[in-house]
Amino acid sequence: MNPLQQKLDINNERYRIIVSIKEDYLDGKLSLEEGNRILKEKLGTCTPDEFAYAEQSLKGVYKDEEILDKMDDLLNLFDGVLVRAENEYPENHPLWAYLEEINAVEKVALEADELLKQDKFIKNPWLGVFDSLAEWRIHLSRKQNQLYPMLENHGFDRPTRIMWTFDDGVRDSISSSYALLREDKYEEFLASVPETLAKLRDLNSKELEVLLPTSFKLLSDEEFVRMSKNDHEIGYAIINAPGLYVVPGINDSAASLNGNTAGHNSAVSNEFLNDLAGLLSKYVGPVGGAQVGKDTVLDVATGKLTLEQINLLFRHLPVDLSYVDENELVKFYSDTPHRIFPRSANVIGREVKNCHPAKSVHVVEEIVEKFCSGEQNQAEFWINKPGLFIYVIYTAVRDENGKFRGVLEMMQDCTHIRELEGSRTLLTWDKTDFVGNTDNNNGNDKSLAQEAAEEVDDT
Template identity: 50%
Template sequence: MKREIEYITIDGRGEHESFRDCITKAIQDLKPNQGIHIIKDFEPFPMYKMMEEKGFDKRVEKVSDEEFHVYFTPKPELETMKISEYLNLDDKKIKGIIAIKVDYLRGNISLEEAKNELRVSFDKVTAQEFALCEQYLEQYGISDDVLAERMDEILEIFDGVLVGERLEFPPGHPIKTYLNEVKAIRKVLSEMKGMQDKKFIKNQWAEVYDKLGEINIHFARKQNQLFAALENKGFDKPSKVMWTLDNDIKDIIKKAKIHLENDEDIEFLKLQDEVIEMVEDMMVKEEEILFPTSIDILSHEDFVKMRQGDDEIGYCLIDTPPEFGEAKKEKENASNNELLKDLASVLQKHGVLNTSPNNEVLDVAQGKLTLEQINLIFKHLQVDLSFVDEDEIVKFYSDTKHRVFPRSPGVIGRMVQNCHPRESVDTVEEIIKAFKSGEQDMAEFWLEINGRFIYIIYNAVRDDNGNFRGVLEMMQDVTHIRSLTGSQRLLSWNTKK
């Protein structure tokens, strides 16, 4: 987190002999979270190296040609992060890489200076080292907004130094699936490049954009499955930064499709280079940084669990991959369990077997239901439900076939803030804050997506004593409901909902 620093001011204008002694004494007397504010009538270049060697960062403000203010801040000690447990990296090298990134992002050095310093200091930087440094930047006051906006510049610093690995995995491995999708997406980009110099035919472009639109599935699975697994290991930068870049791509694809549908051919074609560049750039970030880092951080068991939830969201431009690892055995076991369940039902019917816990009758608020009946009710509701508890952790979502937005098992146990793009987090936190304080009990939203009208409502969940226990999100596609007029009093099986 960004630290609040109290600065000790030393006005050195006109002073020469005693000035250095004042600085030395101030450094010795500094308390935690204190820095030194120097005022001079010239820029004190000789001090910079000395203060850097003593462990200080600097920020310079030029008031006039005769007045300079320099703020020296003790470099923060890196707080050990959870992610470090899974990466065996050189701490000294990590600190060196961070120093170059921070100096550049604060404007202390130019892009070329940062590139040269990196090349002089390091022969190569791995994807894992790059990713860990990104995670630490927040401790230096570098926000996620800055990272998202300047990621291309940061990557340019590492051009030629950042090394990737050739990733090879068995069929069905989630990373193998992502790489197969990247290959399929690149095939679409190649098709787009070939069409740019040919005669414009709207239907051909529409077909290509239908295929390109499947990238949303790639992003959805990445955001709900891979990001969730990485967060559990303490690596949350992808969900905070890369999610924003994903949304930028979705927005420009949507913008291009609007031009195409409105027969704005010139405007549509002008966007194609940018669309191709942005999508290709994301594929490179995934291949060179996200996927190699994921391999080092996540375990075999993590990927097996991930594979079990991937089908629920679907796949981009490829067929459903085969099962992976123990998931295949579990699927076979599930099939056997179904046979055993059928046998148990027959035995229960004839009184040979006691009722299973799944069929145990439970006292609910209004009635008596078995656990099986409760799950079936949730599964057949014509509204999507999600529940976040009082600690802001996702605990439940309804397993319906008609979900408006994708969900997968990876969301369970995840902080709700990480289930939303960075741009929406402030709204999420505002809702939770108002619910917790008792100021509000409900928030509603509605939006139109691809011709569908979506209604969303959030309710504060409170116990009988009025204590806040969580947030219930209810979401429904109400396009059909909005179209209804008059009355229907007779049964009609032909009405499609």
């Protein structure tokens, strides 16, 4: 019995029945009705984790695209068999927050249903609805940067990759409908709304039926406590940010951070410093007879810096940096307060191909392949929209012998830079939104920048 099967407590005989029927259905040997009848006769019921584990076990037999195209049919195959989860979680638990968001977005969807029944079209109520729906990308981002990586650490990666494609479908559908509304293309907009709502509800159903209950069974309280901390960095859709998830004995000190974003960011920074110090102590060894700490002075290529200074420099760079090593593992990202693309600590150590949606993985793999072979050294992307310019460049990292050591990604919002004209040679304080000053950032501008970053990610 493999660790994933053991963790989910999957019975071998029941598992073989589920996989056999799924395979026979996918191969066309069983009809939907026949498969459903056999499942009811042999199993009676099937738990969400049994369903998910069987889907994971089809890995290598069927391509993701084959499973994706048949996912709704596979769920119908288990109609009346798949046990509906209660989805009851402790308050402030990360899965509780997902549930609260799903309940909140369903209220927005019901409001849209009512507006569709109106004889007269009035734009403002629709703008209110889609202002809320546009926030759903934050819900999806938390899943992709937080929940999925933790599940993958347990060998549960097939269902998450497939669900990521559904995530993108919902995000893109909301964005397309919202664009039609803003462009006053009312007939096209109204025609698009039912499909957008259907995709949203379908994805939420998949989360409630399979993803959330399976995650609750597979992940530990320690993991959920860590997830809760990083969830607050990314943010929440439609609902107010909950308190941190606190489990006595695991994070008693976290209780003092509830509702304190500044305190949380400080804790994350200190946690990063401690981790970095520990890492250097392990691989660099003692410096001057003592273990490496945040105040230890280190010889860098062209100077001497402490760990704390190195961390501060990375946090104040006017660009976002990410580093993937030669083994295609994400090893570092700069935790800047002005980040364009959301990140969380859970991406560290994750395969870079699992940090991107399925439709853009081939681009990532091509970049790494050509950098590794020495055929290419840089790859550029940019997004140019009215009032916004995002620049992204990937650079091959090589050591002094020319050996490939990984990929450095740099992302920058260059909107202000491109607006500059003439010359400035005198000190003038006329800009209030310098990098690192988050108090004056315009929320809409940040949303546009993040949207543009996602467009680059989907290239």
